[in-house]
Amino acid sequence: MAAATLRCYSLWRQLTPKSSVRLLPLSVVKIHTSAPRVMGATVEQFERAKSQLSMLQKDPGNQVKLKMYGLFKQATQGPCNTPKPGMMDFVNKAKWEAWKSLGSIPQEDARQQYCDLVVSLMDAEGLSSTAETAAKPSGSTSGFNSLLVTTEDGITTIKMNRPAKKNAITNEMYNEIIAALEQAAKDDSVITVFTGAGDFYCSGNDLNNFQLDGTKSVEEKAKDGAELLRKYVKAYIDFPKPLVAVVNGPAVGISVTVLGLFDLVYANDKATFHTPFSQLGQSPEGCSSYIFPKVMGPAKASEVLLFNKKLTAVQACELGLVTEVFPDSSFQTEVWRRLKAYAKLPPNSLKLSKQLIRSEEKARLHAVNDAEVNLLRERWTSDECANAIMSFFMSKAKL
Template identity: 60%
Template sequence: MATSQKDFETAVNQVKLLQTDPENEVKLKLCCCCCCCCRVPSSQLKLYALYKQATEGPCNMPKPGMFDLINKAKWDAWSALGSLPKERARQNYVDLVSNLSTSESSSQGKPGTDGKQSGHDAVVVTSEDGITKIMLNRPAKKNSVTTQMYHEIMLALEAAGKDDSAMTVLTGNGDYYCSGNDLNNFTDIPPGGIEEKAKNSAILLRKFVDCFIDFPKPLIAVVNGPAVGISVTILGLFDIVYATDRATFHTPFTHLGISPEGCSSYIFPKIMGPAKAAEMLIFGKKLTAREACAQGLVTEVFPDSTFQKEVWTRLKAYSKLPQNAVRISKQLIRNTEKEKLHAVNAEECLVLQSRWQSDECVNAVSNFLSRKPKL
């Protein structure tokens, strides 16, 4: 039986009522990638493509540029439908929406899933025993950092610097500490194009790193698993870094056509020597927790089986020390280099602004996102 226009319009309205997370592989909201750990199945774009085919017929748009990842994915999905008749596209659209609605209804009342983390959910702040804990909370996405999370972390640090806690801890939920930037950050291109995107990203990154440089209390990283990118480079701005023995530390910047950040171009050579820093920052060598500790990036490594218990027992004991004395001691250690660190941060962000617009970066990110997942 042919699908009527009314049935089609009902299905279109029904899509708006779906509660399914935007990262669901068949609902387009409208993004083409999630994070550096994800690959995009073609079915993710079916709703968009079928809607366009049903309302406009075969794809009639020019193919978007390579770095316009969202619109390119949409174009590919629509173009792939070829000369599929409008009537058949309407039927397929209605059938797909019906399947989505049925699947969603059957899942109602089940416990929340890991993957549905957004906005304030993705950064959880708690305070107990004189310790403010900032936890990255996107375990299904390996705690990759979205643009919104950058803002959330900055707000959390600002509040923690003024509260009555003795220290602040940054950690991750799940198997990963943090897998670096959510690559979806690079696909939201503003009207000003890549140039405006690069400028805005550089401003955000500079403010973000400045928050760590200026933080007035002891700042401790509890690295509960692998760390990548920005989560590694800013470790040099922490006062203590505790890691589980299964943690790894990876800065694959040149693989993506970009350059170091987080003051790592200055701090890493200082703490581990120029050669070791070059091996990590230029050539992307991944360090084990033991190697990172031997090179001065990590304070101490603990067995994974006792990691949480040992670390938090120690931190709770530290939190009972006289707070004013602790804060003043940190200032004496850190203040001499604040001006230098701010200058390094500014220079790194300026260089990155240029690198993000380079052909090397554009091609590297595009190739990375288009790779097929390993089975």
């Protein structure tokens, strides 16, 4: 029955327009700076990004255009220093508020955010953007299709780079993240930072991970998926350097559960944290079945892992999952200022101290990972899981 149901789902997905299925509602595009830069985007890069706007074919909406206006003014003139327009001057008042909301963000940071917004909008329309080059910092490494990996100022940044898909994780992306972590473990950086491009941190698994292509049975695909998941979580457990999550927006599923394996988690106040496993007939992963009860207490962990409670950034911080929450307006500036300071600390001291702190738990975490993966493999081949996934996706298709 499970195999038949999943085959029906696979066929249904092929016949259903992609635009009709979404894991989560689309939200207004927000702007976040990319990997750390000493001086942000240059004037030349900023001008290059501006030139790309004429390529856009869709209206991004008033809220995005207001944010773009504010960033442009901040980048070219600095902090807002003009009087607030009159109450009845609605248009200019909205523009002024968009500029004023940026506070004292430096001009180079505003240029960087402007470049990142252009990249996000271009990606959302599937356009090739030279603005992406403008927004990327020096030290970028190639070889990844779904990630931007950079090393600068003692910090290696791994950025999930599928903003048009809310950074949903494909099987290819799982393998690329594993490779990026292995690479970062051996490079000369002091700390490693994980974040997302666009307005989402990560929306969990890509829908296509659930499709059958006719080359493998449900059982074979479940086995392959289980081994990939085991290897993925293991890469976090074994990572030797300080690992920091910069959660720039909503996080779903496995992007939430592995946060317990990070050393620091900094979140935007717009971020949310959701693990809807029971809704999909599945079970927790990322060592969350062990770490969440330990950090939050059994009752609160049950709300999150069993009963699908979505946490705000503040709630996640109060429960110990998040280290600190920052306002959206100053999030990137404050976080990267701290990270750059951390990267100046003695690297061997940080690495050895982390390994000492984690040493007592490491064997336990590997055992928990194995147990979670084994249970998930069974879940993926069950009728209950297949029917729950089918029901979930069909309900989303009607939205």
